[in-house]
Each structure stands twice: as C-alpha cells, then as structure tokens.
Amino acid sequence: MVARVWARHGLQLPRLERDLASxxxxxxxxxxxxxGLYLNPPQxxxxxxxxxxxxxxxxxxxxxxLPLSPGRAGRQGCEYFRHGTRSLYAAFHTRPGEVLGRTAExxxxxxxxxxxxxxxxxxxxxxxxxxxxxxxxxxxPTHVDAVLQAHPKVPVHVTxxxxxxxxxxxxxxxxxxxxxxxxxxxxSRQDLQRTLMRYIRWYTQSPKTVKWKDADPRHRLTPTSxxxxx
Numbered sequence: 359m360v361a362r363v364w365a366r367h368g369l370q371l372p373r374l375e376r377d378l379a380s381x382x383x384x385x386x387x388x389x390x391x392x393x394g395l396y397l398n399p400p401q402x403x404x405x406x407x408x409x410x411x412x413x414x415x416x417x418x419x420x421x422x423x424l425p426l427s428p429g430r431a432g433r434q435g436c437e438y439f440r441h442g443t444r445s446l447y448a449a450f451h452t453r454p455g456e457v458l459g460r461t462a463e464x465x466x467x468x469x470x471x472x473x474x475x476x477x478x479x480x481x482x483x484x485x486x487x488x489x490x491x492x493x494x495x496x497x498x499p500t501h502v503d504a505v506l507q508a509h510p511k512v513p514v515h516v517t518x519x520x521x522x523x524x525x526x527x528x529x530x531x532x533x534x535x536x537x538x539x540x541x542x543x544x545x546s547r548q549d550l551q552r553t554l555m556r557y558i559r560w561y562t563q564s565p566k567t568v569k570w571k572d573a574d575p576r577h578r579l580t581p582t583s584x585x586x587x588x
Contacts, residue, residue, distance in 0.1 A: 382518035392490055392515050392524050396452060396570045403486040406458075406477055407450040407527040411534075412465040416441040416550035419543050434541060442547040446534075446554055447473040450527040455565030457530060459558040461551045478512045490515045490525055526568050534561075 364370065382388065395405050421435030445465040449458040458477065462469040478487055493516055517524045538557050544550040 378520045380518040380520045382521075385518040385521070388516070388518050389521065389524060392517060393570060395488055395490070395515065396526075396568070399453065400486065400488070403488055405452040405488045405490065407452060407490045407525045408474060408477070409448065409492060409525055409527045409531070410465060410470065410473075411446045411448070411531045413443045414446060414539055414550065414554070415443050416544040416547050417542065418545050423541060423543060441545065441550075444547055444550050444554070445469070448527050448530065448558075449473070449477050450530050452526055452567065455567040456562045457527075457558050457565070459555065461554055463547070487512050488515060489513070490517065492517045492522060492525055493519055529568060 379385075380389075399405050417438040418441060419435055420437035420439065423435075424430075424433040426432045444461045444463065447460045447462065447470065450456075451458070460473050460476075474489065478489065489512060491514060522528045534554070534557060538553060542550070542553060544553060
C-alpha cells in the first residue's frame with residue numbers, strides 16, 4: 359500500500375547513482391573493439407571472456423538453512439564455520455553461452471596461465487579464438503607473454519580500466535554468486551569445488567547468450583553512454 363501511494367504521487371526514496379569513468383588512454387577504441395566482437399564476431403571465430411572469482415569461501419552454517427515456504431520467508435543463520443577458500447577460473451563462450459571452468463587453491467598467475475593455455479591450445483576445428491580479459495595483476499602482459507608466444511594467432515583483447523561490465527563472464531559470476539555462493543553450505547574446500555563444477559555442468563546444459571543492443575547508434579561511444587545489456 360505504501361509503495362502504491364508513493365507511485366501515485368511520484369515519490370521515491372533517496373537514490374544514489376555512482377559512476378567511475380575509465381582513465382585508459384584508448385578507452386573508446388578498446389571498448390568499441392570488444393563490443394564489435396559481441397555484436398558482429400568474425401566468421402568461424404570463438405570469443406571467450408576469461409576472468410576469475412577469487413577467495414570463494416567454503417562456509418558451513420551453524421544452523422540449517424530453511425527454504426521458502428507458504429507464508430514464511432527463507433531463513434539463514436548468521437553464524438558459520440570457515441573451511442578455507444577456492445578460486446574459480448571461468449571462460450564464457452559468447453556465441454553459445456557455454457562456460458568452461460576450473461578451480462584452484464590459490465589465485466596465482468600460474469593458475470591463470472594454465473587455464474588460458476587450455477582454452478587456446480584446444481580450439482574447435484577450423485575455428486579461430488579471441489580472448490577477452492581485464493587488466494587485473496594476474497593478467498598483466500608480462501605474465502601472459504608465454505601463452506601469446508606459443509599461440510601468436512590468438513588475439514587478446516584487454517578491457518579498459520574500471521570496465522568490468524564489458525566482460526560477459528562478470529555477468530555470469532554475478533549469477534553464480536546469487537544461485538550458489540551466497541546461500542551455499544559447504545563442509546570443505548573439496549565440497550565447494552564439487553558444488554561449483556556441478557553448477558557449471560548444469561548451466562552448460564541450457565546456456566544463455568548475452569545480447570547487446572546499441573542504445574543510440576547516432577551517439578559516439580563514451581564512458582557515460584555506451585550500450586544497454588539484456
């Protein structure tokens with residue numbers, strides 16, 4: 359009832375909008391290059407968005423989690439036991455929407471390079487590979503030089519600073535956070551690993567692509583007015 363009264367009189371709670379413009383020198387050109395891969399990928403090319411979600415905690419709840427039921431909200435206690443952490447490396451295949459994943463005990467450059475190598479070393483037949491990644495320290499050019507030298511025909515596209523929204527796998531990480539991690543109950547790191555990989559297998563059975571739509575093709579690409587994501 360309160361919400362209806364507010365809507366009738368055009369009232370809203372105080373709102374705060376935050377923004378952070380990229381300070382990269384070629385932000386516009388780089389963003390346009392990546393969005394172009396989404397909107398019009400090269401023929402016979404596979405585009406993989408690669409990133410990692412670090413320090414995922416294996417939490418065992420002290421009290422059992424009670425699901426939703428008629429007339430009662432779901433319940434989850436605030437106390438838990440910590441059983442360590444795992445990092446999840448994932449690659450989002452943009453065209454079919456499938457996800458490739460691997461877990462690691464620690465977030466290291468070696469683990470990132472090993473995961474990236476697996477992707478570029480076993481491409482589908484007659485298919486070129488494009489890799490989209492961010493500027494995180496584990497992804498710095500000095501650490502991926504070995505991969506690029508071994509596979510010189512694999513273009514690597516780096517998102518501008520403060521532009522994680524350009525990486526499709528970041529949207530997928532938000533989904534696995536909501537579906538699994540936020541309410542997860544894991545008794546060990548191995549249990550957490552099984553839970554994450556089980557979710558990836560389940561998701562890949564019915565993957566969903568991310569569709570991009572230019573908000574206004576007449577406008578130039580700028581940090582404050584780019585595209586809408588559906």
